Amino acid sequence: MFKLCGLHLLYLLVFHLFTMEPPAVSLRLSGEKDGVIEIASKKGYLYLNGSLDRETKAIHRLQVEALNEVGEKVKGPYSITINVQDINDNPPKFDKSKYKAVVWENSRPGKPFMYVHATDHDDPTTPNAQLSYSILHHFPNPYIHMLFQIDNVTGAISTSETGSRLLNHQKQDMFTLVVTVKDLAGMSENALTSNTDVEITVKENLWKAPPKASIKENSTEPHPIYIMQVHWNEPGAKYGLLEKEKMPRFPFTIDQNGTIYVTEPLDREEKELYSFFATAKEEGGEELGWPLPIFVQVEDINDNPPVCQNALTIFEVQENEELGSNIGTLHATDMDKENTLNSRLQFRIVEQNPKIPLDNLFIIQQEAGTFQLSRSSLNKQKVSNYSVTVEVTDKVFTTLCDVKINVIDINDQIPIFEKSDYGNWTILEDTPVGEVILEIQATDADDPFTGSSQIIYQIEEGDQNKNFIIETDPQTNRGFVKINKILDFEMSSMYNLTVKATNPEPLVKGVQYNSSSTAYFRVVVADVNEVPVFSKNIYIVDIFEDVPVGTLVMNVTANDPEGDRISVMEWVQMASTVAVCHGVIVPGTDVANVPNKKSQSSTAVFMLFIKDVNDNPPRLTKGNHLFFCHPLQGGARAEIQATDDDQQPYSPEFNFSLGGGENIKRDWEISRIDGTHAYLSPKHTNLEEKNYSIPLTINDNGKPPQEGNLNLQVNVCRCTDEKRCFIEVENHSGMPSTGMAVGILLGVLISIGFIVGGIFLRLEYKKMKGLKRNAAKPSELKTLT
Numbered sequence: 136m137f138k139l140c141g142l143h144l145l146y147l148l149v150f151h152l153f154t155m156e157p158p159a160v161s162l163r164l165s166g167e168k169d170g171v172i173e174i175a176s177k178k179g180y181l182y183l184n185g186s187l188d189r190e191t192k193a194i195h196r197l198q199v200e201a202l203n204e205v206g207e208k209v210k211g212p213y214s215i216t217i218n219v220q221d222i223n224d225n226p227p228k229f230d231k232s233k234y235k236a237v238v239w240e241n242s243r244p245g246k247p248f249m250y251v252h253a254t255d256h257d258d259p260t261t262p263n264a265q266l267s268y269s270i271l272h273h274f275p276n277p278y279i280h281m282l283f284q285i286d287n288v289t290g291a292i293s294t295s296e297t298g299s300r301l302l303n304h305q306k307q308d309m310f311t312l313v314v315t316v317k318d319l320a321g322m323s324e325n326a327l328t329s330n331t332d333v334e335i336t337v338k339e340n341l342w343k344a345p346p347k348a349s350i351k352e353n354s355t356e357p358h359p360i361y362i363m364q365v366h367w368n369e370p371g372a373k374y375g376l377l378e379k380e381k382m383p384r385f386p387f388t389i390d391q392n393g394t395i396y397v398t399e400p401l402d403r404e405e406k407e408l409y410s411f412f413a414t415a416k417e418e419g420g421e422e423l424g425w426p427l428p429i430f431v432q433v434e435d436i437n438d439n440p441p442v443c444q445n446a447l448t449i450f451e452v453q454e455n456e457e458l459g460s461n462i463g464t465l466h467a468t469d470m471d472k473e474n475t476l477n478s479r480l481q482f483r484i485v486e487q488n489p490k491i492p493l494d495n496l497f498i499i500q501q502e503a504g505t506f507q508l509s510r511s512s513l514n515k516q517k518v519s520n521y522s523v524t525v526e527v528t529d530k531v532f533t534t535l536c537d538v539k540i541n542v543i544d545i546n547d548q549i550p551i552f553e554k555s556d557y558g559n560w561t562i563l564e565d566t567p568v569g570e571v572i573l574e575i576q577a578t579d580a581d582d583p584f585t586g587s588s589q590i591i592y593q594i595e596e597g598d599q600n601k602n603f604i605i606e607t608d609p610q611t612n613r614g615f616v617k618i619n620k621i622l623d624f625e626m627s628s629m630y631n632l633t634v635k636a637t638n639p640e641p642l643v644k645g646v647q648y649n650s651s652s653t654a655y656f657r658v659v660v661a662d663v664n665e666v667p668v669f670s671k672n673i674y675i676v677d678i679f680e681d682v683p684v685g686t687l688v689m690n691v692t693a694n695d696p697e698g699d700r701i702s703v704m705e706w707v708q709m710a711s712t713v714a715v716c717h718g719v720i721v722p723g724t725d726v727a728n729v730p731n732k733k734s735q736s737s738t739a740v741f742m743l744f745i746k747d748v749n750d751n752p753p754r755l756t757k758g759n760h761l762f763f764c765h766p767l768q769g770g771a772r773a774e775i776q777a778t779d780d781d782q783q784p785y786s787p788e789f790n791f792s793l794g795g796g797e798n799i800k801r802d803w804e805i806s807r808i809d810g811t812h813a814y815l816s817p818k819h820t821n822l823e824e825k826n827y828s829i830p831l832t833i834n835d836n837g838k839p840p841q842e843g844n845l846n847l848q849v850n851v852c853r854c855t856d857e858k859r860c861f862i863e864v865e866n867h868s869g870m871p872s873t874g875m876a877v878g879i880l881l882g883v884l885i886s887i888g889f890i891v892g893g894i895f896l897r898l899e900y901k902k903m904k905g906l907k908r909n910a911a912k913p914s915e916l917k918t919l920t
């Protein structure tokens with residue numbers, strides 16, 4: 136095989152020499168010679184007479200044969216393949232000499248709006264045909280950065296970041312780009328190039344945020360209702376809406392023409408301004424442009440009625456009140472937009488009851504809702520209260536509000552204290568905030584339950600720090616002096632307090648509070664007596680369950696930091712296994728002058744673990760009823776199992792032994808399997824067919840040990856084929872075989888039932904024991920205190 140470079144090869148280029156051996160004297164060449172590839176038949180060299188062109192023919196397939204003197208083939212044919220190698224002899228060529236395109240302002244940078252394309256005839260597998268595009272010139276070029284960019288491989292032209300931002304059809308709507316294409320991947324100075332012009336027209340961006348839309352709330356028109364339309368610059372965009380904030384429901388849609396609709400009536404009182412985005416996407420889902428912000432303003436309509444602030448508004452008016460006096464203001468609200476006519480409310484009295492001494496006794500200010508007296512003619516003895524109905528309107532809706540006007544006595548009585556000096560009070564410095572330390576009482580002869588008789592107690596002197604507060608019971612006017620801030624003996628050990636009682640309503644002219652409305656008391660702050668301290672927080676004692684009553688379990692000691700005497704310990708709670716004990720300090724003589732000094736107590740936990748005593752003998756759980764098949768066979772044996780109801784500190788270790796006389800020991804023997812199991816076996820095979828009763832003794836390893844004495848019932852019997860005892864059925868007549876089978880089955884079922892029952896009881900028992908134990912775990916102590 137030969138490789139030859141294409142084009143412009145020298146004439147008669149010899150590129151191979153064949154040698155011949157006799158009888159061959161000449162060579163013959165055939166195949167794709169194309170008039171260029173020849174062979175000097177005698178001399179044997181292969182040569183080119185002319186030039187090869189890879190673009191015309193890249194591969195030439197030839198055969199050569201060796202001929203003898205008379206021209207007959209003596210060897211061959213041999214195949215020759217000539218690959219013509221490419222040289223970069225073709226320049227790239229654009230498909231068009233001039234391109235035209237349109238670009239929209241603000242189009243997404245990097246998103247191609249057009250492509251240029253060039254071809255190169257050189258070998259596409261070599262760099263000779265690898266093309267690279269670039270923008271050579273940019274007319275005009277008003278900025279530092281180019282407004283357009285080209286993908287050097289695909290020829291895609293798009294706006295640059297700068298272009299996306301700055302293109303403006305009003306400033307410049309035509310651009311010409313000179314685009315170059317280079318082969319050799321644009322990497323070589325020897326690359327061949329071509330140019331083309333690209334004319335770009337800039338068009339106005341239609342994808343603009345529309346102005347804020349306004350829609351009336353609570354619309355009764357059929358929905359959806361048109362709001363506005365957005366347009367992408369070209370057809371075919373997929374429109375969508377994007378929520379900005381999470382709303383319980385989103386009442387807007389957009390159709391594929393970019394028209395935005397509201398889908399249901401809106402409520403301004405719920406939400407006044409909606410803001411979201413409209414998007415335009417390609418078929419594939421990629422965004423075409425920036426999302427547009429959309430604002431929808433909900434316009435108010437008068438769709439809310441006025442609402443009375445209270446179901447019943449109550450005013451008080453003193454009977455000596457004069458004409459024009461302000462009695463009170465009726466408050467009503469309207470949910471519609473404030474400061475608009477929709478929420479403007481007007482008031483009118485529509486009814487007054489009773490009409491004594493005359494109707495229209497009250498007037499209401501139309502815009503403000505304030506009540507005034509139209510005449511000074513109230514008389515509590517005649518009418519103690521009036522019911523007035525007021526119509527409130529917002530011009531569309533009207534609401535009726537109820538007003539009650541109570542005529543009250545004039546405030547001509549002052550509160551009078553029951554006594555002027557409440558004496559001295561000793562208070563512990565740690566008395567908690569809110570605790571009542573003293574009750575005081577003044578009375579007022581005015582109308583009860585009015586502002587004229589209600590009493591407000593205030594500490595006038597002696598409490599700069601506001602350590603005390605006085606609350607009044609509205610029913611009884613009784614005053615409760617409470618701790619407002621914790622007292623501190625070191626700060627102040629004594630308070631000399633002056634309390635004044637007043638009414639919320641002002642007194643009538645000529646009446647004044649005097650010294651009967653003032654009282655005194657003194658507070659002496661006492662240092663705190665500290666709590667007694669136990670020698671331990673938790674006392675733990677183990678005792679056996681069988682200790683006699685009166686046994687001393689443990690000595691508990693405590694002492695008082697102030698050295699006071701401590702009273703005897705006191706059992707407070709005696710549960711099955713846990714007890715809590717209390718220590719109480721009885722005040723010593725040194726504190727006798729502080730009558731309020733309380734006895735202090737503290738609590739410790741006392742835990743009593745009741746320990747088990749070995750007081751249960753072992754008993755059998757398996758082997759109460761045993762049988763051996765008659766006639767006996769050597770090696771027969773039956774398993775027995777024992778247990779013990781005491782708590783087992785280790786695994787139980789029972790000692791099984793046979794009781795009874797010599798004849799028992801002659802016939803039977805017992806052999807240990809483990810601490811709880813043993814075998815019973817006959818010592819010989821000539822035992823009769825009958826029931827045997829075998830005394831068995833089981834000892835446990837407790838201290839002291841317990842002994843269980845019991846009798847094993849052993850049946851030596853005829854057996855069925857299944858090695859079960861044949862049980863005689865009472866009535867032999869009828870169908871004996873069925874009777875026997877039933878008997879056997881029953882026997883098996885009963886014994887299974889027994890075993891299962893035994894296990895069940897045992898589990899229950901264990902569980903109870905476990906629970907008892909758990910209650911005494913130290914991790915549980917917290918919940919016991």
Ligand SMILES: *[C@@H]1O[C@H](CO)[C@@H](O)[C@H](O)[C@H]1NC(C)=O
Pocket residue numbers: 147173184
């Ligand atoms: C080369 O080709 C030309 C024209 O095809 C022919 O006249 C000439 O004899 C050829 N020369 C050789 C050496 O084959």
Ligand SMILES: *[C@@H]1O[C@H](CO)[C@@H](O)[C@H](O)[C@H]1NC(C)=O
Pocket residue numbers: 267287288320321322
């Ligand atoms: C073509 O563009 C790529 C990235 O866009 C760049 O890495 C490469 O250098 C460019 N080739 C030429 C010849 O400019």
Ligand SMILES: *[C@@H]1O[C@H](CO)[C@@H](O)[C@H](O)[C@H]1NC(C)=O
Pocket residue numbers: 390391392
């Ligand atoms: C979109 O507009 C076209 C032309 O105005 C109309 O025929 C078509 O019904 C509209 N499509 C929708 C979904 O409204």
Ligand SMILES: *[C@@H]1O[C@H](CO)[C@@H](O)[C@H](O)[C@H]1NC(C)=O
Pocket residue numbers: 353402437438439
């Ligand atoms: C809509 O208006 C009607 C009366 O015009 C009113 O009864 C209803 O409560 C209003 N709905 C809302 C949501 O405001």
Ligand SMILES: *[C@@H]1O[C@H](CO)[C@@H](O)[C@H](O)[C@H]1NC(C)=O
Pocket residue numbers: 489518519520
């Ligand atoms: C209000 O007046 C009516 C009679 O007009 C009377 O029966 C009623 O007890 C009065 N209510 C009060 C609270 O004074």
Ligand SMILES: *[C@@H]1O[C@H](CO)[C@@H](O)[C@H](O)[C@H]1NC(C)=O
Pocket residue numbers: 558559657
């Ligand atoms: C109250 O205390 C003051 C000052 O400590 C004392 O002068 C007064 O006698 C005491 N009054 C009574 C009744 O104990």
Ligand SMILES: *[C@@H]1O[C@H](CO)[C@@H](O)[C@H](O)[C@H]1NC(C)=O
Pocket residue numbers: 596631632633
């Ligand atoms: C307590 O205060 C009253 C009035 O401020 C005063 O008359 C009285 O002497 C004071 N008593 C003491 C013990 O300070």
Ligand SMILES: *[C@@H]1O[C@H](CO)[C@@H](O)[C@H](O)[C@H]1NC(C)=O
Pocket residue numbers: 548549649650651
């Ligand atoms: C205070 O005024 C009332 C009458 O308002 C009178 O009964 C009382 O005696 C007066 N008290 C003193 C100490 O003057």
Ligand SMILES: *[C@@H]1O[C@H](CO)[C@@H](O)[C@H](O)[C@H]1NC(C)=O
Pocket residue numbers: 687688689690
């Ligand atoms: C308890 O105290 C008594 C008397 O003080 C003493 O005899 C006894 O040994 C103490 N017992 C214990 C368990 O400390």
Ligand SMILES: *[C@@H]1O[C@H](CO)[C@@H](O)[C@H](O)[C@H]1NC(C)=O
Pocket residue numbers: 790791792834
């Ligand atoms: C078991 O009991 C037998 C008879 O009571 C006695 O001889 C034997 O020493 C005991 N063995 C053990 C290990 O307690």
Ligand SMILES: *[C@@H]1O[C@H](CO)[C@@H](O)[C@H](O)[C@H]1NC(C)=O
Pocket residue numbers: 824825826850862
């Ligand atoms: C042996 O006892 C079983 C019951 O335990 C009884 O059914 C059987 O009849 C007795 N056998 C003899 C031979 O007494």
Ligand SMILES: *[C@@H]1O[C@H](CO)[C@@H](O)[C@H](O)[C@H]1NC(C)=O
Pocket residue numbers: 866867868869
């Ligand atoms: C046995 O059963 C048969 C019928 O079931 C009865 O006639 C007969 O009296 C019974 N014999 C005895 C001994 O119970």
